[in-house]
Amino acid sequence: DAGVIQSPRHEVTEMGQEVTLRCKPISGHDYLFWYRQTMMRGLELLIYFNNNVPIDDSGMPEDRFSAKMPNASFSTLKIQPSEPRDSAVYFCASNLVQGANEKLFFGSGTQLSVL
Amino acid sequence: GENVEQHPSTLSVQEGDSAVIKCTYSDSASNYFPWYKQELGKRPQLIIDIRSNVGEKKDQRIAVTLNKTAKHFSLHITETQPEDSAVYFCAASFSGNTPLVFGKGTRLSVIA
Numbered sequence: 001d002a003g004v005i006q007s008p009r010h011e012v013t014e015m016g017q018e019v020t021l022r023c024k025p026i027s028g029h030d031y032l033f034w035y036r037q038t039m040m041r042g043l044e045l046l047i048y049f050n051n052n053v054p055i056d057d058s059g060m061p062e063d064r065f066s067a068k069m070p071n072a073s074f075s076t077l078k079i080q081p082s083e084p085r086d087s088a089v090y091f092c093a094s095n096l097v098q099g100a101n102e103k104l105f106f107g108s109g110t111q112l113s114v115l
Numbered sequence: 116g117e118n119v120e121q122h123p124s125t126l127s128v129q130e131g132d133s134a135v136i137k138c139t140y141s142d143s144a145s146n147y148f149p150w151y152k153q154e155l156g157k158r159p160q161l162i163i164d165i166r167s168n169v170g171e172k173k174d175q176r177i178a179v180t181l182n183k184t185a186k187h188f189s190l191h192i193t194e195t196q197p198e199d200s201a202v203y204f205c206a207a208s209f210s211g212n213t214p215l216v217f218g219k220g221t222r223l224s225v226i227a
Contacts, residue, residue, distance in 0.1 A: 033214055042219035043159070043204060056214070091158065102147060102208075104215060106158040 006092050006107035014115050018080040021110045023092030024073055030096055033104070034067055034077050037089040049075065082114045117142040119207050121218025128195050129226055136221045138205035139187040145207040148181060148188045149215065153202045162203075163190070195225045 005024040013019055025032045033048040047057040049069045057067070064083070069075040079086055092107045118141040128134045140148075149164035165172045165179045165188065172179050176195075181188040192199055202222050206215040 035217075043217040045214050045216070048214050102149075102164075103161050104149075104151075106160070108158050 004092055004094050004105050004107035006090075006110055008110060009108060010111045010113075012113045012115065013082055015083055016081045017114075018078065019082045019086075019112060019114075021077040021090050021092075021112070023075045023077070023107060025075070025092070025094030026096075026105055027073065028096055029094035029105070030072075031094060032069060032075050033093045034075070035091040035093060035106075037091060037109070043091070046077070079112075082112075084114045087112055087114050117145055117207055117209075117216040119205060119216050119218040121205050121221060123221060124219065125222045125224070127224045127226060130195060130197060132195055134190075134192045134195050134199070134223055134225075136190045136203055136205070136223070137187060138189070138207075138218050139185075140207040140216075141186070142207070142209070143183075143186065144209050147208050148179070149206050150179060150190050151204045151206065151217075153204065153220075155201070159204060192223075195223075197225050197227050199223060200225045 004026055007022045030051050034046040035043045036046055037043050046059045047067045048055055052069045065079055067077045089109045089111050091109045093104045095104045119138055121138045146167035150162050151159040152162045153159040163174050163177050163179050165181050167183055170181055176193045178191040202220045204220045205218040208215045
């Protein structure tokens, strides 16, 4: 398996533009998480899904952020409109909870810069 | 909800010395405590984890200890090497069905 795949790796956009980040979890994993990483706040959980259903989106900072998981192999995180303070690395992660196996697999992340 | 505090935020050690990173958590129901290593520009990767029914776990030069009474756990790296230089994150969760809450990370620099 190629692991968790995120695209794009880097995104530079101007304030006010819509940004869409994409994630393909590892096949068979039933949990998908979106995290945001900044120097000040570390790794923050934004939202997570179980079997494509959003379970907790309390970490989504504002209504400008939305996430979907239309099927087991694809998820998107959208920011509309984007603002400079959204600049961060956004990680998608997935896992399959079976017995004592709880290892979280991260994607390579999307470095977002909003100018 | 769970809150995880991690110290120190930066740590420099001489090659061959030991490094210790400490974390505290707030939710006494948490029972799973992994540690992730993130090299510069890379994704976080699991290096070791411990569950609440165990007080200590070791894997070669890396060990983790857990004190459930005090609600803190620590990562110990012995005989540090330059390739140990990275950001280390601790995390806690109630179970595999609840998401991990991460500490803010410790930037470890091993000086050759």
